[in-house]
Amino acid sequence: MKKITEAQSGKVEWQSPSNIAIVKYWGKHGNQMPANPSLSFTLSTSYSQTAMEFDVDPSRKAFEMNFAFEGEAAPKFGERIRQYFERNSADFPYLNNLKLNISSKNSFPHSAGIASSASAMSALAMCITSIESRLFGGFAEKSMFRMRASHLARLASGSAARSVYGGLVAWGESESIADSSDYYAVPVNDNLHDTFRSFHDTILIVDASEKKVSSTAGHKLMNNHPYAEMRYFMARQHMEDLGGIMESGDVEKFGEILENEAMSLHGLMMTSKPSYMLMRPNTIRIIELIKEVREAEKFPWYFTLDAGPNVHLMYPHEVESQARSYINDLLAPHTQNGLVLYDQVGSGPRKITE
Ligand code: PMV
Numbered sequence: 001m002k003k004i005t006e007a008q009s010g011k012v013e014w015q016s017p018s019n020i021a022i023v024k025y026w027g028k029h030g031n032q033m034p035a036n037p038s039l040s041f042t043l044s045t046s047y048s049q050t051a052m053e054f055d056v057d058p059s060r061k062a063f064e065m066n067f068a069f070e071g072e073a074a075p076k077f078g079e080r081i082r083q084y085f086e087r088n089s090a091d092f093p094y095l096n097n098l099k100l101n102i103s104s105k106n107s108f109p110h111s112a113g114i115a116s117s118a119s120a121m122s123a124l125a126m127c128i129t130s131i132e133s134r135l136f137g138g139f140a141e142k143s144m145f146r147m148r149a150s151h152l153a154r155l156a157s158g159s160a161a162r163s164v165y166g167g168l169v170a171w172g173e174s175e176s177i178a179d180s181s182d183y184y185a186v187p188v189n190d191n192l193h194d195t196f197r198s199f200h201d202t203i204l205i206v207d208a209s210e211k212k213v214s215s216t217a218g219h220k221l222m223n224n225h226p227y228a229e230m231r232y233f234m235a236r237q238h239m240e241d242l243g244g245i246m247e248s249g250d251v252e253k254f255g256e257i258l259e260n261e262a263m264s265l266h267g268l269m270m271t272s273k274p275s276y277m278l279m280r281p282n283t284i285r286i287i288e289l290i291k292e293v294r295e296a297e298k299f300p301w302y303f304t305l306d307a308g309p310n311v312h313l314m315y316p317h318e319v320e321s322q323a324r325s326y327i328n329d330l331l332a333p334h335t336q337n338g339l340v341l342y343d344q345v346g347s348g349p350r351k352i353t354e
Helices: 076-087 117-137 142-154 158-164 214-220 228-248 251-270 282-298 317-334
Strands: 008-023 039-055 066-067 098-106 168-171 185-187 200-204 304-306 311-315 340-344 352-353
Touching: 008 076, 008 117, 008 158, 008 228, 039 117, 039 158, 039 200, 039 228, 039 352, 066 076, 076 142, 098 117, 117 142, 117 158, 142 158, 158 168, 158 185, 185 311, 200 317, 214 251, 228 251, 251 304, 251 352, 282 304, 282 311, 282 317, 311 317
Parallel strands: 066 098
Antiparallel strands: 008 039, 008 352, 039 098, 039 168, 039 340, 168 185, 200 311, 200 340, 304 311
16 A cells, blocks of 8 residues: 555445355454354345545544444444554554544344444445545455455454345355455355345344343354364355355255254354353244244245344245235244344445445
């Protein structure tokens, strides 16, 4: 990167969606390097929208920033962002010349208890990359912009690396995915079957309160986990198996892996030292009902879980209206205050202004 020689200011703004992992990232080493490759669908209606006013001045000697969430100062999250910049200052050689006014909001309810770090941190990374593009005269190739954004998002939150692309996205080196990398995510949409391009993810909110054990603490517990090696082996195996499944559109085989991944993730939590459990009684009730309907009605829907109690219910677009009626009648009564968020596979971040 060239040295900043003259003052520049402006504003950039991006919307960036959350994602739902099919193969879970769980366990890391070094500076946010994944212990295994992961695969996710980028969502559509659950997004963060972040605006950044920047002022770069070579006479400034220390990084300055302000952060507001939904119109109000948010010191805790602001501090996390400041630490992110300072911890990764080697990536931002212009940091001490920079002043940022950041404001962010989410499309989903504040207290929905859904993981917002992927959307928030990918929106942040898209904004920083836009600023860099302005300061240093653009990127030689369009793909370099996203690669840089994914790298910067990963350094803030691993799963956020995947949200800079739409559709199906892989992060972490995998033999079965060309050009995959531990440093940034890559889109894998070329041969994706149509059924997965419009797949639905309905999020059934079981408990919206902040979780007892953070993802950061959970990743750490994988360091001495007795099942770690087998888990990483299984994740790689699932990546390989999903290659053909995502191309052929085999929803049943997709669903088997999806559910196995969710149970493995939570099984790892329950067998960590110390052990912990994020599922709540209604998580299990909802999972049982999903399976009952699937078996009794031959209905093609499957669940997954993030690091939390809420259930992500996934199904093809063709069965949407029947799914909605089962959800309203059978599943919504087991959610917290009927909170159900309808989402589906989306096309990735969207630039608002520049
Ligand atoms: O991105 P992090 O560090 O919050 O980890 C997220 C891990 C899971 O959401 C549980 C799985 C995943 O791959 O998204």
